[in-house]
Amino acid sequence: MFATVPMLANGERNATVVLTVWLRRIGGAGGPNELPHQKKDTIRLMAWADDPSDPHLRKYGHLLLPVGPDAWQPSFRLETEQPGPVIAAALETTSDRIRRVPEPELRPYAYRVELPAGGVGNCFKLIEASYPLHKVSFCLPPAANDTVCPTLAPPQRHTAARPALWMAIGPVRHMDSIRTWGPMHNDIAVRVMHYVSYHVAMGANGLLLYADELNRNYLQQHPIGAAMINSGALRCVGRRAVRRAVPLWGVRRGLRCAVLKRKPRRVRCDEWR
Numbered sequence: 001m002f003a004t005v006p007m008l009a010n011g012e013r014n015a016t017v018v019l020t021v022w023l024r025r026i027g028g029a030g031g032p033n034e035l036p037h038q039k040k041d042t043i044r045l046m047a048w049a050d051d052p053s054d055p056h057l058r059k060y061g062h063l064l065l066p067v068g069p070d071a072w073q074p075s076f077r078l079e080t081e082q083p084g085p086v087i088a089a090a091l092e093t094t095s096d097r098i099r100r101v102p103e104p105e106l107r108p109y110a111y112r113v114e115l116p117a118g119g120v121g122n123c124f125k126l127i128e129a130s131y132p133l134h135k136v137s138f139c140l141p142p143a144a145n146d147t148v149c150p151t152l153a154p155p156q157r158h159t160a161a162r163p164a165l166w167m168a169i170g171p172v173r174h175m176d177s178i179r180t181w182g183p184m185h186n187d188i189a190v191r192v193m194h195y196v197s198y199h200v201a202m203g204a205n206g207l208l209l210y211a212d213e214l215n216r217n218y219l220q221q222h223p224i225g226a227a228m229i230n231s232g233a234l235r236c237v238g239r240r241a242v243r244r245a246v247p248l249w250g251v252r253r254g255l256r257c258a259v260l261k262r263k264p265r266r267v268r269c270d271e272w273r
Contacts, residue, residue, distance in 0.1 A: 003074050004130040008051060008066045009105075017049040017066060019074060019128060025140040041142060043124070045089060045111040047074055065105045070095050075129035078113050081121025089113045152205065152235075167199050168208040171215065171239060185218040193224045196233050206233035213238075 001019040008015045028041040051057060051066035058064055076089035089111040098104040123139040148155060153164035172188045196207045211219065216236045219225030228234035 001126070001128055001136055002131050002134060003049065003128045005049075005067050005072050007071075009068060009071075010054075010066070015051065015053075015066075018052050020048045020050070021076075021126065021136075022046045023126075023138065023140060026143050028142055028144050041115040041117075041120075043078070043113045043115065043140065045076060045109075045113070045126075047076075047109040047111065049074070049109075059103070059106060062106045069093060069098055069104050069107070069109060073109055076111055076113075077127040077129060079125040079127065079135070080115070081123045082119070084116065084120065086127075087113050087115070164205045165203060166205050166208055167195075168210075169195075170210050171212060172209070185215065186222070188215065189219060189222045189225045192219070192234065193228060196228055200233055206235065208235050208237055210237045210239045 001021060003017050003019055005015050005017055007013050008017075022045070024044045026042050026044055027038050048063070049065055049067070054066070057066060073091055073093075078087045078089060080087070090113070092110040092112055093104075093107070101107065122141050123137065125135040125137050127135050148158055148163065152166055158164045172191060192207070192209065200206065209219075216238070219234075219236065220229065225234070229236070
């Protein structure tokens with residue numbers, strides 16, 4: 001999708017940006033623990049904007065919006081399959097909420113569209129107000145039709161009315177940039193163990209941990225990590241990116257990992273200034 005921005009952060013006026021939008025239909029599934037706003041048939045949107053003239057904008061190594069979210073936000077409209085009014089998407093990342101989080105220009109926009117009762121079909125068209133003739137078609141069945149994942153929620157124990165509860169977190173990092181990588185990963189393993197133990201005791205099934213190859217290999221060899229993986233309470237999700245070096249670390253260090261072909265479970269790491 002595309003949108004026209006009155007002014008980018010670099011001063012360019014009436015610039016065209018490329019929008020990437022992720023959509024999910026939620027609510028109306030009749031789950032036992034739904035909050036009032038989760039009972040409504042709703043489409044959630046996350047959107048990101050890129051400047052096609054400079055698609056590699058970065059800050060601290062992270063993707064950077066070409067315009068601050070407090071200065072401009074996309075204006076989305078939704079057309080339903082059934083005849084009816086065009087529905088405006090409500091912005092959730094409003095200016096009063098954006099100010100509460102650091103570096104808002106590194107975070108995507110979030111929207112929600114509450115669908116009218118009575119059924120609107122499964123197919124829709126998404127429009128950005130500054131490009132009204134460019135409509136993107138998509139289909140999303142109601143959340144009530146979602147099936148249960150047999151891997152994370154074995155059907156003999158879980159159903160749509162009694163779903164499995166899994167935590168999901170990104171890569172766990174050490175608070176400081178240090179040279180002692182072994183103790184750092186040991187500290188990570190202990191922190192993950194405490195996190196998993198607490199949430200499993202509270203009724204969760206386990207943790208989906210996004211981890212790079214170095215961290216996954218260490219957790220597989222660490223006694224604590226191996227025990228959690230073997231029990232099924234910890235599942236590692238592959239993440240290709242490794243730890244970055246950024247100027248704010250003071251000393252510009254990076255981590256270079258080479259996986260030995262003869263022993264795939266062992267990782268050799270070098271670092272440099």
